[in-house]
Amino acid sequence: MFFRLVIAVITAVLIIATSIMFPGISAQKTAKPQVSGVYQFELGDFTITALSDGTVPLDLHPLLTNTNQAEIDRLLHQSFLKNPVETSINVFLIDTGDKQVLVDTGSGELFGKLGGKLPRSLQVAGYKADDIDIVLITHIHTDHSGGLVVGGQPMFPAATVYVGKPDIDFWLNPANAERSPDYQRYFNEAIKTVKPYLDMGKLKPFSGETVIIPGITARPTPGHTPGHSFFRVESQGESIEFWGDIVHVASVQFPKPEITIDFDVDPNAAAAQRAKQFADAETSRRLVAAAHVSFPGVGHIRADNQGYAWVPVDYRWREE
Numbered sequence: 001m002f003f004r005l006v007i008a009v010i011t012a013v014l015i016i017a018t019s020i021m022f023p024g025i026s027a028q029k030t031a032k033p034q035v036s037g038v039y040q041f042e043l044g045d046f047t048i049t050a051l052s053d054g055t056v057p058l059d060l061h062p063l064l065t066n067t068n069q070a071e072i073d074r075l076l077h078q079s080f081l082k083n084p085v086e087t088s089i090n091v092f093l094i095d096t097g098d099k100q101v102l103v104d105t106g107s108g109e110l111f112g113k114l115g116g117k118l119p120r121s122l123q124v125a126g127y128k129a130d131d132i133d134i135v136l137i138t139h140i141h142t143d144h145s146g147g148l149v150v151g152g153q154p155m156f157p158a159a160t161v162y163v164g165k166p167d168i169d170f171w172l173n174p175a176n177a178e179r180s181p182d183y184q185r186y187f188n189e190a191i192k193t194v195k196p197y198l199d200m201g202k203l204k205p206f207s208g209e210t211v212i213i214p215g216i217t218a219r220p221t222p223g224h225t226p227g228h229s230f231f232r233v234e235s236q237g238e239s240i241e242f243w244g245d246i247v248h249v250a251s252v253q254f255p256k257p258e259i260t261i262d263f264d265v266d267p268n269a270a271a272a273q274r275a276k277q278f279a280d281a282e283t284s285r286r287l288v289a290a291a292h293v294s295f296p297g298v299g300h301i302r303a304d305n306q307g308y309a310w311v312p313v314d315y316r317w318r319e320e
Contacts, residue, residue: 036117036124039296041316043287044235046096046215050289050296051121053089053106053147056114060085060249065260065267072252079251087249089115089143090297092242092289093127094233099213100127101134103231103242104291105147105155110189118147119155132156136212137163138244139228140171140190141263144291148193154200161197162212164220165205167227170265172198183265221246221277223269230277240287240298246274250293254278255307278308287313 037052060076060083061069076082094101107115122129135156137145140163148155170176172195177187197203210218212231219230224245231242247253248261257274260267281288281301290297299312 036121037295038121038125039298040125041298041313043233043240044238046094046233046235048233048240048289048298049093049095049125049127050298051091051093051118051125052295053091053121053143054115054117055086055088055295056107056111056143057084058087058249059083060252063262064249064252065262065264066271067252067256067259071256071259075252075255078255081251085249085251087292088295088297090289090291090293090295091118091121091147093122093125093132094216096213096215096235099133100131101136101213101216102132102156102159103136103289104138104144104244105135107143108147108150108155108193110142110146110193115143116147116150119150129155130158132159134212135159135161136216136218136231136242137161137167137194138230138242138291139164139225140167140194141186141225141245142189144244145193146189149196154196154202157200160202160204161194162204162206162218163194164218164222164227164229165207166220166222167225168194168198168203168205170226221273223264223266223271223273225265228273238287240289241281243277243288243290245291246277247290248292250290250310254301254310255304257307282308 039050041048060072064072073083076085089106091106092103106118109116171187171190177184194203206218208220212218215233215235217232219232221228221230228244233240253259253274257278258271260271264270278301282303285300288299288301293310299310301308302311
């Protein structure tokens, strides 16, 4: 027995020493790749699927405006976070039974190795790009319209793409690009990802509150961009509203809606719109699906002190 114990101790020491001296030959990793982000739930007769396009790190100190570094760090600390923060890119699929409707498309290839995971998430959810009948774009920005084109080709060739007319007029107008050099990247990306659908006759602008199909209504909420819009979905007395960039950083902008971000085309209008929509969502207790709240980004908003707080939807996985 003593001999076996000595052998075991010597073996353990050798293994530890080897792992220290030669880390490359230590035990093989057993961790598997991250599973695609998919979360599905019912809304009346419709099926809603949250699809992750991945996450991206954001350095908030230079990005957030109408605030300061100390306030940013304090708010992040309250949510057990620190700068930079990991930001979700959420896309949503509405299956009406008759139509497959996608809300936003993620970033495609525009963030390099970050983001661009929507095709994988769609596949895991059991859908193909060719299944998509309608694409609703909350606004024309990298991580919302970027996934319209992948590999130089339209990702959703069978789909009709709906975008607020003010965004089309702004981002596809070369004269605006000349007047707004700080946003040159967005103009270039709009030409690359949105214009192909215009050229195919598949881009449909809307102005004002517009019924896209029965049960789905576009609602303009300008500020972040001129044509920024929400999409309200209703079925059998239940409703949900899909938000784009009304909020970028939940831990900061829910408690302090006045804090803006460098991506806002009109920061003052964006802040005013955010305050208005937060108040409306809190009063109505409406279910909300947000593009940049931690996946799946579905929940409610409640009043909290002088601001608001996000309440994630109760997780559900039942087959019945």
